[in-house]
Amino acid sequence: MAIFVDENTKVIYQGLTGRQGSYYGGLNKEYGTQVVAGTHPKKAGTDVDGVPIYASVAEAVEATGATASCIFIPAPGVKDAVMEAAEGGIEFIVAITEGVPAHDEAWFYNKLKRDFPNVQLLGPNCPGIISPGKCNIGITAGHIAKPGGPVGIVSRSGTLTYQALYELQQKDIGVTTCVGIGGDPVPGTSFIDCLAAFEADPETKAIMMIGEIGGSAEEEAAEFIKHNVTKPVSSYVAGVTAPPGKKMGHAGAIVSGGKGTADAKMEALRDAGVKVGQNPTEAGELMAEIVASL
Amino acid sequence: MDLFEYQGKQFFAQYGMPISAGEVAFTVDEALAAAERLGTPVMVKSQVLAGGRGKLGGIKFAADMDAVREHAGNILGLDIKGHIVKRLWIEKASDIAEEYYMSFTLDRSAKKHLGMLSAEGGMDIEEVAASTPEKISKIWVDPVDGLTDELAAQWVDEANLNPQAREGAIEIAKQLYTAYTEGDADLCEINPLILTPEGKVHVLDSKVTLDGNSEFRHPDYQQYDETQTRDEREEAAHAKGLQYVGLDGSVGVIANGAGLAMSTLDVINQVGGSPANFLDIGGGANADVMSGALEVINDDPNVKAIFINIFGGITRGEEVANGILEAMKRVKIDSPIVIRLDGTNAEEGRAILAPELDDMLMMETTMLDAARKASELAAG
Numbered sequence A: 001m002a003i004f005v006d007e008n009t010k011v012i013y014q015g016l017t018g019r020q021g022s023y024y025g026g027l028n029k030e031y032g033t034q035v036v037a038g039t040h041p042k043k044a045g046t047d048v049d050g051v052p053i054y055a056s057v058a059e060a061v062e063a064t065g066a067t068a069s070c071i072f073i074p075a076p077g078v079k080d081a082v083m084e085a086a087e088g089g090i091e092f093i094v095a096i097t098e099g100v101p102a103h104d105e106a107w108f109y110n111k112l113k114r115d116f117p118n119v120q121l122l123g124p125n126c127p128g129i130i131s132p133g134k135c136n137i138g139i140t141a142g143h144i145a146k147p148g149g150p151v152g153i154v155s156r157s158g159t160l161t162y163q164a165l166y167e168l169q170q171k172d173i174g175v176t177t178c179v180g181i182g183g184d185p186v187p188g189t190s191f192i193d194c195l196a197a198f199e200a201d202p203e204t205k206a207i208m209m210i211g212e213i214g215g216s217a218e219e220e221a222a223e224f225i226k227h228n229v230t231k232p233v234s235s236y237v238a239g240v241t242a243p244p245g246k247k248m249g250h251a252g253a254i255v256s257g258g259k260g261t262a263d264a265k266m267e268a269l270r271d272a273g274v275k276v277g278q279n280p281t282e283a284g285e286l287m288a289e290i291v292a293s294l
Numbered sequence B: 001m002d003l004f005e006y007q008g009k010q011f012f013a014q015y016g017m018p019i020s021a022g023e024v025a026f027t028v029d030e031a032l033a034a035a036e037r038l039g040t041p042v043m044v045k046s047q048v049l050a051g052g053r054g055k056l057g058g059i060k061f062a063a064d065m066d067a068v069r070e071h072a073g074n075i076l077g078l079d080i081k082g083h084i085v086k087r088l089w090i091e092k093a094s095d096i097a098e099e100y101y102m103s104f105t106l107d108r109s110a111k112k113h114l115g116m117l118s119a120e121g122g123m124d125i126e127e128v129a130a131s132t133p134e135k136i137s138k139i140w141v142d143p144v145d146g147l148t149d150e151l152a153a154q155w156v157d158e159a160n161l162n163p164q165a166r167e168g169a170i171e172i173a174k175q176l177y178t179a180y181t182e183g184d185a186d187l188c189e190i191n192p193l194i195l196t197p198e199g200k201v202h203v204l205d206s207k208v209t210l211d212g213n214s215e216f217r218h219p220d221y222q223q224y225d226e227t228q229t230r231d232e233r234e235e236a237a238h239a240k241g242l243q244y245v246g247l248d249g250s251v252g253v254i255a256n257g258a259g260l261a262m263s264t265l266d267v268i269n270q271v272g273g274s275p276a277n278f279l280d281i282g283g284g285a286n287a288d289v290m291s292g293a294l295e296v297i298n299d300d301p302n303v304k305a306i307f308i309n310i311f312g313g314i315t316r317g318e319e320v321a322n323g324i325l326e327a328m329k330r331v332k333i334d335s336p337i338v339i340r341l342d343g344t345n346a347e348e349g350r351a352i353l354a355p356e357l358d359d360m361l362m363m364e365t366t367m368l369d370a371a372r373k374a375s376e377l378a379a380g
Helices: A019-031 A057-064 A075-087 A102-115 A158-170 A191-200 A217-228 A262-271 A280-292 B005-013 B028-038 B065-075 B125-131 B149-158 B163-182 B212-217 B219-225 B232-239 B258-270 B287-298 B317-330 B346-356 B367-379
Strands: A010-014 A034-039 A051-054 A068-071 A092-095 A120-122 A128-131 A135-138 A150-155 A174-180 A206-212 A233-238 B022-025 B042-046 B059-062 B088-092 B098-107 B112-118 B136-141 B185-195 B201-203 B207-210 B243-246 B251-255 B277-280 B305-312 B337-343 B361-364
Touching: A010 A019, A010 A057, A010 A075, A019 A034, A019 A135, A034 A057, A051 A057, A057 A075, A068 A075, A068 A135, A075 A092, A075 A102, A075 B212, A102 A120, A102 B112, A150 A158, A150 A191, A150 A280, A158 A174, A158 A206, A158 A233, A158 A280, A158 B258, A158 B305, A158 B337, A174 A191, A191 A206, A191 A217, A206 A217, A206 A262, A206 A280, A206 B258, A217 A262, A233 A262, A233 A280, A233 B258, A280 B367, B005 B022, B005 B163, B005 B185, B005 B207, B022 B028, B028 B042, B028 B065, B028 B088, B042 B065, B059 B065, B065 B088, B098 B125, B098 B136, B098 B163, B112 B125, B112 B149, B112 B163, B125 B136, B136 B149, B149 B163, B163 B185, B163 B201, B212 B219, B232 B243, B232 B287, B251 B258, B251 B287, B251 B367, B258 B277, B258 B305, B258 B367, B277 B287, B287 B305, B287 B317, B305 B317, B305 B367, B317 B337, B317 B346, B337 B346, B337 B367, B346 B361, B361 B367
Parallel strands: A010 A034, A010 A068, A034 A051, A068 A092, A092 A120, A150 A174, A150 A206, A206 A233, B251 B277, B251 B305, B305 B337, B337 B361
Antiparallel strands: A128 A135, A128 A174, B022 B088, B042 B059, B042 B088, B098 B112, B098 B185, B112 B136, B185 B201, B185 B207, B243 B277
16 A cells, blocks of 8 residues: 555646656656646647646546646646646645745645645645655656555655665665655645554555754654654654754755754654654664564 | 845835835945935944844934944944945934834744734844743734734734724734735844834834745846845855855765755764855756856865765766766866765766776765765865
8 A cells, every 4th residue: 555646546747738747747657657637728639648638627637537636837827726726626736846935835725724625735846756666746766766665755855755765775675655745834745644644554664754954844743753653763854964044945944043953853753752863874774674673 | 035124114115014214325425415315313224134233233323414424434344243234224213112023924833824913022032932922912814814904903902012002003914914925025024113102103124034936926026136145156156046055164065956965964064074065956967057066166265075966866877977077077176076976877877987087086885985085085
């Protein structure tokens, strides 16, 4: 089993006709993902490498029975694209696009919670989700992940997600699902959403969590782990040595006023029984020890 | 993007908020001319992107023209927390009866907008929050609903302001929320918001941070980008579209992805080195991007060794290796480079680099070994 997406998940690509959308949509399809449709208001009836284009998400859902969508629309259109997907009947929305204004994110996060409580949004500004061997939605290189399990991965950072997948693959450890939640201020899916899903997934036996400085998502996750997660967790938090007040690329990666530091996050995680590595390699080694003792 | 006080006030004024008349001045003569037009008494206020200006002598009251000359002369060129004062804001002085604090920002945990209002304004709000949190009235606004009249009134009533200030504060609360949301701000703060002896509520200071991601719907924000204070290298990197933050160490860092770049700094510190910078070149690692990154790093006189840390995802190892070699032909590098190349087609990439290796271009297979090597080289 996997969480959120598997081999039966049918996916619509919003923005499949664009440069990014057609490239990654093509790679996802090659990987084995059920890429069933794309959308473009003016290109209905055409296709991208055999994938039919519909005018709207609602029409694409009607025709294909898709339950997931992947958004490669430029930032100004993401707010409308997310709402179009939810209104069109999509249950799992993956928004890859970076550079979405924080006010848009705050707005559609709350709008979905209120009017579409069953819709799960992942992102924006995330690498996507991969259930190795089954389904890959987004920009993760599929071949760096070993299918099977027993590890579930959740990460706030793109390249560190790849690093984590790769560390495990090098140690011949499989992954059930790897979720990149993204580093933006208002991520649609949180660490806690993923931890809860991994806890409920019988094939996931251990969880690897990659955090980052800024905000309090890791501290909240630690609190959740303490009370609700029985499976072993290993972790790494990037930015131990980042100077305060400096913005490190991601909108989320900023430390202010002593809050959101890597040390505070690692302490909270250790306190929740999580094995914390000082770098990604060490977190991978800790996970290998956990897997060996399962 | 952080705005200067006067830019923040002009931003607020667009939403109808009451600010004092004032003018920008870059020289003492301009300050005098501004004071002449405004009429004394005036405030002479340094414009730097740093807090605590008042305590450091960056804000002075000038009763007459002689005082304007004296204060403008002293404040221009003043060093406020590493920021040299280059511009002043000369503003008509206000009589103050009471000082309040009001702000809106995003509460990332609650995923709602957080409004904070306190009758204890004028000082560091973080101190108030730490010592007497009960003196801050907080509201969480659902972005879908916005700030309703009822919520604004309730918020102001809970803050126990002087009853004279009630109506004015409610009005400004609504205007501030509109400025914050319609203006795509990360932070809109007024400290102090004052009550004058005549019973008027008035904006006396501003702290505004705008969301750079919203520029597509605010083309006028370009003007603020031009007044951002960056050091020279940050400016050069920004012009090349690179995410760069200058630090004070000796190991220059180039990595792909913000997380990996931060992680690279961590690892360098762990092995006893000290990073000279944070530099994220993003997903690709082609020759253009790599040359730009190497130029920026090479221009830093503190850099004694360079650590290029690339994890290939979609970008393949061969492309990365060729990009690095091509970039090295274009840029004359003064410091030895240590490369760690991993991920997709790393073997192929390393094979391309192998024949080029010497004492100026080295390769290690793991992040830790590469960090050690680069730190040793930097230490000499």
